Amino acid sequence: MDSPESSELGERDDAYAALRRQAEGLKVERTIALVGLMGAGKTTVGRRLAHVLGLPFVDADAEIEAAAGSTIAEIFRDHGECEFRRGERQVIARLLAGPVHVLATGGGAFVDPRTRALMKERATTIWLKAPIEVLMKRVTKRDHRPLLKEDDPRAVLQRLLDERTPIYEQADLVVETGAGPHTLAVAAVLDALRAHLPVKHD
Numbered sequence: 001m002d003s004p005e006s007s008e009l010g011e012r013d014d015a016y017a018a019l020r021r022q023a024e025g026l027k028v029e030r031t032i033a034l035v036g037l038m039g040a041g042k043t044t045v046g047r048r049l050a051h052v053l054g055l056p057f058v059d060a061d062a063e064i065e066a067a068a069g070s071t072i073a074e075i076f077r078d079h080g081e082c083e084f085r086r087g088e089r090q091v092i093a094r095l096l097a098g099p100v101h102v103l104a105t106g107g108g109a110f111v112d113p114r115t116r117a118l119m120k121e122r123a124t125t126i127w128l129k130a131p132i133e134v135l136m137k138r139v140t141k142r143d144h145r146p147l148l149k150e151d152d153p154r155a156v157l158q159r160l161l162d163e164r165t166p167i168y169e170q171a172d173l174v175v176e177t178g179a180g181p182h183t184l185a186v187a188a189v190l191d192a193l194r195a196h197l198p199v200k201h202d
Contacts, residue, residue: 015181015183016048016051016052016183018187019048019052019183019186019187019190020052022052022187022190022191022194023052023053023190025199026053026190026193026194026197026199027197027198027199028053028055028100028124028193028197029100029197030100030122030123030124031095031096031100031101031102031103031122031123031124032049032053032055032101032102032103032123032124032126032193033096033103033105033119033123033124033125033126034046034049034102034103034104034105034126034128035105035109035110035119035125035126035127035128035168035171036107036110036127036128036129036130036168037107037130037135037157037160037161037164037168038106038107038135038139038157039130039134039135039136039137039138039139039157040107040128040129040130040135040177041128041130041138041177041182041185042104042105042128043059043104044182045104045128045177045182045185045186045189046059046102046103046104047102047104048182048183048186049102049186049189049190050101050102052186052190053102055100055101055102056099056101056102057101057102057104058095058101058102058103058104059104060088060091060092060095060103060104060105060106060109061104061105061106063091063095064084064087064088064091064106067087067090067091068087072084072106075087081108085108085112085115088106088108088109088112088115089112089114089115089118092105092109092115092118092119093118096118096119096122096123097122103123105119107160107164108164110125110127110164110167110168110170110171111164111167116167116170120170120172124172124173124193124196124197125171125172125173126171126172126173126174126175126189126192126193127168127169127171127173127174127175128175128177128185128189129168129174129175129176129177130176130177130178131178132154132157132158132161133179134177134178134179135157135161136153136154136157137179139153139157140153172196173189173192173193173196174192175188175189175192176188
């Protein structure tokens with residue numbers, strides 16, 4: 001009899017096989033940049049999306065930390081948000097000038113007008129839109145969010161959602177994600193891409 005672990009792995013393999021079939025024929029000629037609030041799943045979904053599309057995955061925040069030699073929290077603390085956004089813009093510009101990949105961006109990257117213009121020009125942008133309850137559940141699992149270092153993180157997150165929604169809506173595609181498995185979000189992204197991108201026919 002299969003163990004629960006092997007059963008779960010089998011289900012995961014089946015899910016990825018289905019996603020790979022769903023991705024067949026998609027003609028990805030520009031980097032796919034995921035935008036949205038912290039906790040929307042940009043890194044997790046992006047990594048899985050890249051896997052099924054056969055593309056490299058890059059996390060912009062990780063690249064920023066590598067370039068600065070500091071964590072994002074330290075950059076915010078020592079230099080302020082304006083300096084962070086400047087460095088973020090430089091790193092994203094460098095990444096978008098490189099080969100096609102799937103890019104997960106920080107929650108505020110698309111809000112910066114110059115970074116947003118760059119992303120709109122050089123990438124296919126996708127807003128991963130998630131309900132506040134889902135975002136809260138995810139962001140409270142880790143204590144590394146500089147913008148949530150306040151007494152009422154939910155109020156901060158709600159304010160950011162209210163302020164940023166009109167900006168996130170400017171993305172090329174909007175994909176609703178929920179509390180389900182990330183494979184469902186990847187499938188939703190693939191559906192959106194299939195409707196938006198050219199498809200190769202044999």
